[in-house]
Amino acid sequence: MSILLAMVLLLAALAGAGVVLTRDPRSQVFALAANGTVLTLLFFALQAPDVALSELAVGTAATPLLFLVTLAAVRINRQRR
Amino acid sequence: MSVLPWLVAAWLFGIGLYGIASSRSFIHLIGCLSVCQSSTYVLLLGIGYRWGAVAPVFYDHPPGTPAVDPVVQALVLTDIVVGATVTALLLAMALQVDRKYGELDPQKLRPLVAKARR
Amino acid sequence: MTPRLRIGLLGLAGLCLLPAIWKVAAALPPFGEPTAQYGPAVNRLGPELRHVSNMVSAVNFDFRGFDTLGEEFMLVCAVTGAAMLLRGARGEDLSARAGRVEGRAVIGRAESTILISRLFGPATLLFGLYMALHATVTPGGGFQGGVVIASGLLLTYLGEGYRGWRQLIGSRVLDAIEGGGALLFALAGFAPMAFGRAYMQNILPLGTFKDVFSGGLMLVENAGVALAVTGGFAMLFLEFMEETRALESESGG
Numbered sequence: 001m002s003i004l005l006a007m008v009l010l011l012a013a014l015a016g017a018g019v020v021l022t023r024d025p026r027s028q029v030f031a032l033a034a035n036g037t038v039l040t041l042l043f044f045a046l047q048a049p050d051v052a053l054s055e056l057a058v059g060t061a062a063t064p065l066l067f068l069v070t071l072a073a074v075r076i077n078r079q080r081r
Numbered sequence: 082m083s084v085l086p087w088l089v090a091a092w093l094f095g096i097g098l099y100g101i102a103s104s105r106s107f108i109h110l111i112g113c114l115s116v117c118q119s120s121t122y123v124l125l126l127g128i129g130y131r132w133g134a135v136a137p138v139f140y141d142h143p144p145g146t147p148a149v150d151p152v153v154q155a156l157v158l159t160d161i162v163v164g165a166t167v168t169a170l171l172l173a174m175a176l177q178v179d180r181k182y183g184e185l186d187p188q189k190l191r192p193l194v195a196k197a198r199r
Numbered sequence: 200m201t202p203r204l205r206i207g208l209l210g211l212a213g214l215c216l217l218p219a220i221w222k223v224a225a226a227l228p229p230f231g232e233p234t235a236q237y238g239p240a241v242n243r244l245g246p247e248l249r250h251v252s253n254m255v256s257a258v259n260f261d262f263r264g265f266d267t268l269g270e271e272f273m274l275v276c277a278v279t280g281a282a283m284l285l286r287g288a289r290g291e292d293l294s295a296r297a298g299r300v301e302g303r304a305v306i307g308r309a310e311s312t313i314l315i316s317r318l319f320g321p322a323t324l325l326f327g328l329y330m331a332l333h334a335t336v337t338p339g340g341g342f343q344g345g346v347v348i349a350s351g352l353l354l355t356y357l358g359e360g361y362r363g364w365r366q367l368i369g370s371r372v373l374d375a376i377e378g379g380g381a382l383l384f385a386l387a388g389f390a391p392m393a394f395g396r397a398y399m400q401n402i403l404p405l406g407t408f409k410d411v412f413s414g415g416l417m418l419v420e421n422a423g424v425a426l427a428v429t430g431g432f433a434m435l436f437l438e439f440m441e442e443t444r445a446l447e448s449e450s451g452g
Contacts, residue, residue: 002082006082006085009085009086009089009123010089012089012093012119012123013089013092013093016092016093016096016097016116016119016120017096019100019112019113019115019116020096020097020099020100020112020113020116021100022109023105023106023109024109025106025108025109025112028108028109028112031112032112032115035115035116035119039119039122042123043122043126043157046126046127046129046130046149047130047134047135047136047148047149048126048129048136048149048154048157049136049138049338050138050154050158050253050255050256050338050339050340050343051122051126051154051157051158051161053330053338053339053343053347054158054161054162054342054343054346055122055161057343057346057347057349057350058161058162058164058165058346059161061346061350061353062165062346062349062350062353062432062436063115063165063168065353065436066165066168066169066172066435066436066439067108067111067112067172069436069439069440069442069443070108070172070175070176070439070442071108072298072443073176073439073442073443074108074176074179074185075300076298076300076442076443077176077179077180078179078183079300079301080446081183082230083229083230083231083232084224084225084227084229084230085230086230087223087224087227087230088224091220091224095213098209099206099209102205102206102209103202103205103206127230128227128228128234129234129238130230130231131231131232131233132231132232136338137241137242137253137254137255138252138253138254138255138337138338139246139252139254140252140253140336140337140409144242144243144245144246144247144252145243148242148254149238150234150235150238150239151238151241151242151245151254151255151257151258152235152237152238152241152258152263153238154255154258155255155258155259155263155266155267156266158255158259158340158342158343159259159266159267159270159342160270161342162270162274162342162345162346162428163270163273163274163277165346165432166273166274166277166278166281166431166432166435167273167277169277169278169281169435169439170277170278170280170281170284172281172439173280173281173284173285173438173439174284176284176285176442177284177288180288188202
């Protein structure tokens with residue numbers, strides 16, 4: 001049990017580093033979704049089902065979508081200028 | 082093992098801060114800010130955890146079984162949802178910056194340079 | 200300040216703080232050991248004091264209701280700010296069609312995507328509603344159910360396409376839902392004051408343990424939060440998507 005927790009914690013640290021080190025915004029969206037999934041697993045392992053539910057819906061669906069739509073809007077605006 | 086969550090939280094905050102300082106795009110910067118936010122979630126939930134305890138929902142277990150701390154879970158849960166709306170506000174501001182200056186690079190947008198362009 | 204100097208200063212600050220971080224991490228209570236007394240007290244006394252089985256919801260809506268009131272208004276402020284920024288800068292000559300980028304092929308939606316989205320969209324909406332209603336019994340609540348309902352709306356967008364989705368979701372309804380939810384939460388606190396009790400004191404009948412309608416005033420506050428979160432996130436999606444609309448001149452009227 002403690003091995004599982006230690007591994008999930010290290011995975012969360014790696015996922016966070018992955019988000020930062022992915023410099024291109026279009027690829028960072030997928031890194032954000034992966035980070036959201038890993039954090040959901042971590043919160044689940046820490047016996048917090050309510051927190052895992054909100055992180056799942058927010059971190060994997062809502063936030064990456066907002067990033068993608070912002071990037072699309074930036075691209076359309078630049079094309080219009 | 083007993084200090085690992087605190088170190089992971091410090092690591093996430095540190096690397097998020099490095100990402101904010103060295104970012105070349107505002108949208109990348111907002112993603113790094115969300116990494117900083119997640120470090121606080123890890124720290125709070127780590128403080129509330131107990132070995133061998135169950136989730137603080139007494140539907141299957143009878144009330145009285147050792148459970149983890151519900152107060153920090155309540156804090157983190159509202160924080161996640163509100164953090165997402167603040168991220169949306171920041172993205173709206175980044176859209177405005179791009180519309181006005183045509184540039185999303187924080188290192189190219191300095192106050193004096195922007196004034197000179199106008 | 201050049202980028203290298205900035206990173207150098209950050210590294211220097213990190214190096215100076217590293218021994219302090221190590222010392223603090225070692226001085227914090229070991230992971231898994233009991234720390235505070237408030238949490239175990241809530242776990243011990245919560246079920247019999249409030250007849251609920253989800254302690255996190257009890258802390259959110261009853262024991263720490265003020266904090267949730269503050270978070271609620273933070274959410275409304277952030278959504279209002281984003282909507283004001285986006286609506287104020289948008290032009291008037293925008294059509295109802297999705298925008299196109301020059302030189303990129305327009306790929307239509309696959310039929311399997313449409314089928315899966317039409318199957319799972321309403322199912323996700325129903326699941327989010329279930330999660331929001333069973334706040335005091337199982338893991339769930341207004342915050343979680345609200346965001347799941349909002350993600351169900353995303354699946355609806357995938358299934359119907361941009362124009363159909365915009366016809367489904369009206370902006371005024373979302374404004375009303377979001378504001379109404381926050382108002383319901385704030386006013387729910389005033390109802391006990393009409394009976395001479397404190398603000399947000401739980402005066403409604405508490406119900407039976409493990410029943411859906413247990414918790415008294417918590418259910419009203421939970422409904423307010425679910426409405427506000429659903430309306431807020433759906434409004435954010437709508438406002439951001441509207442940024443990508445095509446101009447009237449591009450679409451030909």
